[in-house]
Amino acid sequence: MLLASLVEELDHTILQGDLHIDITGIAFDSREVTQGSLFVAVTGFTHDGHHYIQKAIELGAAAVLVEKDTALEGPIAVVKTADTRQALALVAARFYGHPSEKLNLIGITGTNGKTSTTYFIKSILEQTGHMTGVIGTIGAMAGNQPLKTKSTTPTTPESLHLQQMFADMAELGVQDCVMEVSSHALSLYRAAATRFKIGVFTNLTPDHLELHRTMDEYFEAKSMLFDLTTDYNIINLDDEFGRKLANKVARYDAKLVTYGITDEATIYATNIQYSPDSTTYVAHTPAGRVDIRVNLPGLIYVYNSLAAVACAFCSGISLELAAAGIRAVESIKGRLEVVYQDEERKIIVDFAHTEDSLEKALSTLRPFTKGRLILVFGVYAAPGHLGSGKRESMGKIAAQHADFCVVTTDNPKDQDPDAIIAEVSAAVSAAGGHYAGIVDRKEAIRYAIENSGKGDVILIAGKGHETTQIIGKTEIPFNEAEIVNEIMAEHTNSTPKKV
């Protein structure tokens, strides 16, 4: 594509060179530049892409898009725009022919519940026989085919990769695509230049305050999804920020559909019945009512599956297919996943890593726990006072809802694991909880298992589906389901002690 055409939709100035040159690719990382590509220099949190322009040219970049005045030797084209992160999304969408418009695209945002809601929706869409795409924390798929991503690909990929994925999906015959849209992605324009038919808001509770600083900023970031939707905005009316968002978007062109567990919402649940491994309820919609069975326990999965029913309703899919789609999800990796069970104890792995999700996971398990509820958890590295605040509130929730806590590491990254554990443990203790602090997460799991008794439930929270732990700058393999089974195999003949 001609450079002149690529930047046509962009406010820009030409700093030097001729724009009538052919561009064969786009890169925002100098290490990924190929011959004839446009290098987009992004000012990052740790690096400044403008420092890598020379490197990009050496690797074959034919033109550069910058946000800072840049003078280069030779005839290379240099185009300046106000914000290169935003511009990256625009040129990528144009380069790939605005592929999101070729898909029935559904975006899910919110602090918790995006992944499971995505899986319920994907399963419903598949009931219609459509080839369905998915993009999120657990990866990207076109139908059953995994799309190539790097281990470092965020939940919502960078705009360039996202547009490329949409184009690949459209080419492979994907008709519907459901994706998680993180607040980072919205703030950093990864989803700019994307058109969503439907947007879904699950909830908003404290998280990622290292980027957004205040809950109001975090809310504004999440709200940005609803500036990109064309047909329907589906919002959880039982969430405080959901109600605020519903008021805000009520006047938008896309229609507002709410969900919740009171009849104030457009789509709501009644007759909720819980069991240790499933939940049933009746979903009421303007198109009628339907019995729903979710193969996961707890109120959170009523909400997440109800959001999926709302999506089905807005997509004109029958309620019977919606119910069948939800029932077809047997489990979701790392979401209240029972990784070991015998007549003595049950061991569950869950991705709860925020205050709200930890509280919800523990409260879900409590009614079905005959013995003690033992929690193994850590708090991932977060900077400064935000880190301290999170360690304190996670410790408090753990103490209030678990009978015993094994406080360990999550992803300590460059922070001192002992210091994190000391702060979390102090919070557990201050809230009247009982705990042991063990830095090595595998040893912490072993301790919980060896000290469990008849009827106990062990919840290992924080890492869910993840298969690595980040300590310092090193990512070490860490698969909790495998670790639990390895420890259980070692202990089949020994008798666990009680704490």
Ligand SMILES: CC(=O)N[C@H]1[C@@H](OP(=O)(O)OP(=O)(O)OC[C@H]2O[C@@H](n3ccc(=O)[nH]c3=O)[C@H](O)[C@@H]2O)O[C@H](CO)[C@@H](O)[C@@H]1O[C@H](C)C(=O)N[C@@H](C)C(=O)N[C@H](CCC(=O)O)C(=O)O
């Ligand atoms: C905080 C955050 O979102 N950071 C993103 C940001 O990184 P950054 O600004 O620090 O990038 P940088 O390292 O300073 O580099 C600046 C620029 O120089 C370029 N560069 C750098 C080095 C070099 O040799 N050559 C070069 O060209 C980089 O490619 C980049 O374009 O811009 C990068 C490129 O666009 C992203 O990859 C990176 O996301 C990283 C992978 C990340 O971990 N993000 C997490 C926090 C995230 O996005 N999480 C959300 C939330 C998930 C949830 O729901 O919990 C997600 O969507 O996953």
Ligand SMILES: Nc1ncnc2c1ncn2[C@@H]1O[C@H](COP(=O)(O)OP(=O)(O)OP(=O)(O)O)[C@@H](O)[C@H]1O
């Ligand atoms: N509706 C909900 N409300 C509160 N907590 C929830 C909800 N749904 C799931 N959770 C909890 O949050 C954890 C993460 O759930 P899920 O992966 O679906 O959310 P997510 O929004 O994709 O999270 P992330 O953005 O961190 O990947 C689950 O393991 C569960 O403990």
